Amino acid sequence: MKTKEIKITPPEGFEIDKENSTFECIKFKPIKKGRWKDDENSILTGYCITFGSTISKVNIDSRLRNIKGNFNIFATEKQAKSALAMARISQIMANDVRFGGVITDEEWENGEKKYVLQRYNNKIQYNYYYDTYYFLAFHTAEQRDLFLEENEDLIKDYLML
Numbered sequence: 319m320k321t322k323e324i325k326i327t328p329p330e331g332f333e334i335d336k337e338n339s340t341f342e343c344i345k346f347k348p349i350k351k352g353r354w355k356d357d358e359n360s361i362l363t364g365y366c367i368t369f370g371s372t373i374s375k376v377n378i379d380s381r382l383r384n385i386k387g388n389f390n391i392f393a394t395e396k397q398a399k400s401a402l403a404m405a406r407i408s409q410i411m412a413n414d415v416r417f418g419g420v421i422t423d424e425e426w427e428n429g430e431k432k433y434v435l436q437r438y439n440n441k442i443q444y445n446y447y448y449d450t451y452y453f454l455a456f457h458t459a460e461q462r463d464l465f466l467e468e469n470e471d472l473i474k475d476y477l478m479l
Contacts, residue, residue, distance in 0.1 A: 360384040365398040366391045373398045396478045403475035404453065410469065417465050418457040426451055433462040437477040442466065 328334055328346050335347040362382045368374050382388045392398040411417050434445050434452040456462040
C-alpha cells in the first residue's frame with residue numbers, strides 16, 4: 319500500500335488548533351501574544367558570565383531557552399561586563415576597610431550625606447545624595463576618591479563607559 323503525506327504550514331501569526339481540528343478539517347488559531355518573559359520557547363542569545371568569571375558569547379546554535387536556569391544571559395557584552403564589575407566592586411567595598419563598607423538601607427534613611435560616583439554625559443561624575451540610592455556610594459568623599467583612583471577600570475565597566 320502506497321501512502322501520501324501532506325505537510326501543513328500555518329499562516330504567519332497562526333498555529334494549528336489541535337483541540338478543534340480533525341483529519342478532514344484543519345483549523346488555525348492566532349498565536350497567543352503573552353509576555354515575552356514567560357515565553358519558555360524563546361531562544362536566548364547574548365553574553366553570559368561563566369563560573370570562572372569570564373564573559374562568553376551565547377549564540378542561537380546553543381538553543382538556550384528562556385528559563386530560570388538561563389537568567390544569567392545578558393543582551394550585550396557591555397551589560398555582562400557591567401554585572402561582573404558590580405560583583406567585584408561589591409566585594410571590594412565590603413571587604414576593604416578603607417572604603418567604609420557597603421551603605422546599609424538604614425544609612426540611606428538616616429538623612430546623612432553619601433558621596434557617590436555616577437555616569438553623566440558619558441563621564442564619571444562626583445556627586446552626593448542624602449537619600450537617593452546609588453550603588454557606588456561612600457560615607458566620605460575621601461573614600462569615594464580613593465576608590466575611583468584604585469578602581470577606575472571597574473567603575474567604567476560598571477557604568478558601561
